[in-house]
Amino acid sequence: MALRILLVGGGGREHALARKLADSPRVGELFAAPGNAGIESCARCVEIAAEDLDGLVRFSREERIDLAVVGPERPLCLGLVDRLEKEGIRAFGPTGRAAQIEGSKVFAKELMRRYRIPTAAFRSFADARAAKSYLEGNRVWPVVVKASGLAAGKGAVVCETLDEARETVSRFMDERIFGEAGESVVVEEFLVGEEASVLALTDGQTILPLEPAQDHKALLDGDRGPNTGGMGAVSPTPAVPARVFRQVEADVLFPAIHAMNREGKRYRGILYAGMMFTERGPRVLEFNCRLGDPEAQVLLPRLEDDLAEVLLQAVGGELDRREGLRWDPRAAVCVVAAAPGYPEKAETGSPIRGLDAVDEGEDLRIFHAGTVRRGEEIVTAGGRVLGVTALAPSVEAARARAYAALEKIGFEGMQFRRDIGEKALRAAEAP
Secondary structure (H helix, E strand, O other): OOEEEEEEEOOHHHHHHHHHHHOOOOEEEEEEEEOOOOHHHOOEEOOOOOOOHHHHHHHHHHOOOOEEEEOOHHHHHOOHHHHHHHOOOEEEOOOOOOOHHHHOHHHHHHHHHHOOOOEOOEEEEOOHHHHHHHHHOOOOOOEEEEEOOOOOOOOEEEEOOHHHHHHHHHHHHHOOOOHHHHOOEEEEEOOOOEEEEEEEEEOOOOEEEOOOEEEOOEEEHHHEEEEOOOOEEEEOOOOOOHHHHHHHHHHHHHHHHHHHHHOOOOOOEEEEEEEEEEOOEEEEEEEEOOOOOOHHHHHHHHEOOOHHHHHHHHHOOOHHHOOOOOEOOOEEEEEEEEOOOOOOOOOOOOEOEOHHHOOOEOOEEEEEOOEEEEOOEEEEOOOEEEEEEEEEOOHHHHHHHHHHHHOOOEOOOOEOOOOOOHHHHHHHHOO
8 A cells, every 4th residue: 555654844854854755665645744845846745834733633634644754853842743643643753752852951861870871971950040150160161051952953052161151051041042942951071072973763672773974063164163953964974983883882772762661751763862982982962852964864865775664664663574774885975055144043035046057866966954935936944955965985076076066056145064074084094
């Protein structure tokens, strides 16, 4: 029977998911809510916001959806999977209780402490004065101040001085620049090392690790500037050699799934571990309850398995039928083009030029993240606008192909990093 699938979300991650699902011979009709100007080429977009749980449940019921695939973290944390399952609709992603692993950094850090999952030393605070008092007694700088709740990848600040740390606490907790996400904060030690992402697909018992990827979170070249949701990614990455990858499996992924089960929050879906590889060993920076973005834009093009089939097995508790996932051995590099003002206040509404000039194919793809169709034009509609992903036998060749394609595209004030993948090249050359 041909599957009727609803994909929830409208970013670059969801465009990558949509293209992969559309390739499956098992998929009959693919809907996206709300989708974007790129997703509409491979799915039927419907005007329902990703956080409109009532609307999504009603649509799923009326359209007899066989499987809902929830991309973004916010509807997961709001309990969309719970609502859909209550209606008898299969849904891929963790329940609202399980999604706490991303929705509350305080919960995630306390979980790691209880189950001895390696992470940075930390203290959590629900009171701004208490947090500032603790910082005033701190003697080791820099520190990292994080908003506990969801902040679209922008709620972590490396503070070099006491004044900067106090100001960050005030912005998060007093000014509430991230709303409820700043009700509590985590202050943790600053870790030095190489950062990368390790993800796994799980049905709550069996774990299938994905290939490692390396995100580039800072806005500017050389990892300078404010944190973003991600300005580019590369996969695979020499930052996570096979021996270290197995260590993360054993010390982080398996214990985290076990811990969630022990806590009565069975975890099913994608578990994302943002890692720092230090001289003392791997340390968890954060857990996310979904595919990373832009990591999805380099991982999904490399995945050789039928994604719809894999997700159905995860939902049905049947991942033990698989020995593992199959991957294209080539390297993938994604470069993100962002709107002016991002990540603080993105300027939108600018026409995008040159999309027709790029010869897309299996080795070169343009994923839309923040776009909308306006008449005959496609215009910017978000902070991160496009992700240009290229595959090639080497990281060097893949990044050259991605940047060559990006040079053909333009919109008012477009900004992008010019060093995506360089860290991977340096790591490959290191002894």
